[in-house]
Amino acid sequence: MEQSDRVKQAHWGDLKGLNLAGLVRLSFELNHDDPHANVRRLPLSGKHIGGRDEQEKDCRTYVESRGGIYIHTCVEPDTSAWKRRRAQMPDGSYAYRVVRPIFEGALGDLKRGATPSGDRLDGLVVYDIDRLTRDNRHPEDAIEVVEHFHRPILDITGTLDLLTDNGRAVARIVVATNNKQSADTARRVRRKHRALEQAGIPTGGRRPFGWLADKRTVNEPEAALIRETAQRILKGAPLSSIVDDWNDRGVTTPLGNKWTNQTVKTVFRNPRVCGYRSRNVREINPQTGKESFRVEIVVNEAGEPVIGQFDPILAVDE
Structure with a gap:
């Protein structure tokens, strides 16, 4: 078959003799500026998009109903097609790009005309243009x-046509429109989070050490350990001894991991421990271009700390 015939054949809905793979993207967007924040993840569109099995089944049915052979599935788990991340460029500089190694790998497979296992690959099928x-x-x-x-x-679904000049022009417009919708959603989510911060309302998916899963009620055994350890810190106890003590007692982080110097520091440097609402801040060093994160106290319009809607463990002076 001539190479150009594959595109013409697919344009007429005939996939006979073609080996096609499916691209399945499970899309979730962080609803906070900080990618390391413990925040709940929500479907960006607000509507249900089928999971892996459903998307794969639909792609397979589409291919086989048109006489094609479905040979492979490329899965992008929990991947954003819009959220940009800091990435290093080939020349060593940094830029912000949508990072999708599975998507890029699928395009590379198409260029080579072979799946990772070496099977002939003639084309790619996606659920809809948002999945692409x-x-x-x-x-x-x-x-x-x-x-x-x-x-x-x-x-x-028929929302994407990259096989004709007119279809490609429309696809560019649709993607630009969807990109704006994503930006609008992100802006609304940021505004909502700022409002929650000013109200002192806790957010996030992972419970902080010292509190129950509601992030408001104190976990008494953990809180007692924090109070005891705070007194030891005030008396000059070295951090390493505290880390060893917590691990020896069998105390674990909220994720069930052993403690390290950094994770213990995180507990005692978080303003929430004395009742202040805090937030994560991302900063870029203008000289090195390196990214770092820190926790700061949320302040109101008068410049005063916002009191959180949760029980404190330590007093402010502590």
Whole structure:
């Protein structure tokens, strides 16, 4: 088969003799600025998108109903097609990009015309255009594969057409629109979090050490340990001895891990321990370009600390 024939054949809905893979993306977006914050994750669109099995089944059914052979599934777990992250470029500099190694790997497989296991690969199927991308750079990468490597990329809902000039023009517009919707959603989520901060309301998925799962009620055994240890710190006890003591007692972090110097520091440097509402702040060093995170006290319009809607463990002077 001529290379260009694959795209023409797929354009007419005929997949006979073509080996196709499916791209399944399980999409969740952080609803906070800080990617390391303990925050609850929500589906970006607010609507249910089928899980892996459902998307894979739909892609397989689409291919096989048109005479094609479904040979492979590329799975992107918990991956954003919009959220940009700091990434190092080939020249050593840093830039913000949507990081999707599985997606990029799938396009690479298409260019080579082979799956990771070595089977012939003629094209790619996705659930809909949102499963493919919400970033303006990625459609161009996908279009390159279709135009220059002659491998069709299809979606099963009919919202994506990369096989014709008109379809590619529309796809660029749709992706740009979806990108704006993502930005609008992120802005609303940030505004909501700022309001929750000012009200002193705790958020986040992982419970902080010293509190129960509601993040408001004190966990008495853990709180007693924090109070006892605070007195030891005030008397000059070295951090390493505290870490060893907590581990020897069989006390674990909220994730069930052993304590380290850094995780113990995190407990006592968090303003929440004395009742203040805190937040995570991301900073970029302008000289080195390195990213760091710190915790700071949330203040109101008068510059006063916001009191959290949870029980404190230590007094402010402690």
